[in-house]
Amino acid sequence: MPTLEDEIRRLMADETARLQAAPDLLTRVMHSHRNRRRRAKAAAVAASVAVVVAPVAYLTAGSVATTGEQATISAVPEPPAIDDTPPVRSEPPDLGNLGDGKEFGHVKVGYLPERLQWSQWSVDFGDRYSTAYNYEGDDTGSYRVQIYMYEEAAVQEVDDRIQGYREEGEGEEVAIGDRSGYLVVQDVGEDGMKGTPTLFLRMGDRQWAEIMVSPMYVKEFSGIEAVTAELKKIAEGLTSTL
Structure with a gap:
């Protein structure tokens, strides 16, 4: 400067x-x-x-x-804490000890194919309940014959299913004494499964029964006619206590 x-x-x-x-x-x-x-x-x-x-x-x-x-x-809200505790499996309600299984809910079973016994399995959802029968020595979870009952409001489910089969052209109307029924093979698979032969039995305005024969058990019969005959015998032996 x-x-x-x-x-x-x-x-x-x-x-x-x-x-x-x-x-x-x-x-x-x-x-x-x-x-x-x-x-x-x-x-x-x-x-x-x-x-x-x-x-x-x-x-x-x-x-x-x-x-x-x-x-x-x-x-930004805090992320929820991760719960790594495995969920506890809850078993569905059952019908308890049915003894020989010939009576459960509001129905009595009068006929079962030879050698079949109560499988120790059942389920109870109130207006829907079921039990099954198998051979001695079979797994508890397996069945040869199963009976599923529908009551009160649940009968609408059966009506809808049968109507669906009618519209598809599957099954046929049958008469069991003075009671009506519907015979159909359910769950026919495209992978070679033969399906489950089933008989729906109308036991009253407030009660339907669905009787099923397992595909495994079907193999022990000479053909579908013999299976159908057994289904009808089981249906004939069912009586309502409702």
Whole structure:
């Protein structure tokens, strides 16, 4: 930065070159010097302020950003805690100990094919309940013959299913004594499964029975006619206690 003397010499040289010395030469020199100092000082102060303010502004902006992130994060609900406890399997309600299985719910079984006995299995859903029969030594979960009962409002389900078979042209109407029924092979598979021969028996306005012979048991008969004959015998032996 030029000294005061250098500045005076420059101005005097300029004025001398013009052959005219201004009366306010010294004053202008002093003002010029002061103005330069003020500008230099102002620039230094401004620079200092910028240095000080910049971090503050940065920190403030950073604080706002951090606060915004915290607000955003806090607005997202915490994920539920992971429960790694395996669910406890609940067994469906059953009909209890049925003894020989010849009477359950609101029905009595008068006839069963030879060697069949109660399988120790049953299920009870109120207006729907069922039990099954197999051979001694069979697994408890397997069956040869199963009887499923529908009562009260549940009979509508049977009506709808039978109507569906009628519309598809599957099965046939049958008479069991003075009671009506419907004979059909259910669940015929495209993979070679033979299906489940079934006889629906209307036991009253408020009660239907569904009698099924397992595909495994079917193999022990000479043909579908023999299976149908057994289904009809079981149906004939059913009596309602409703």
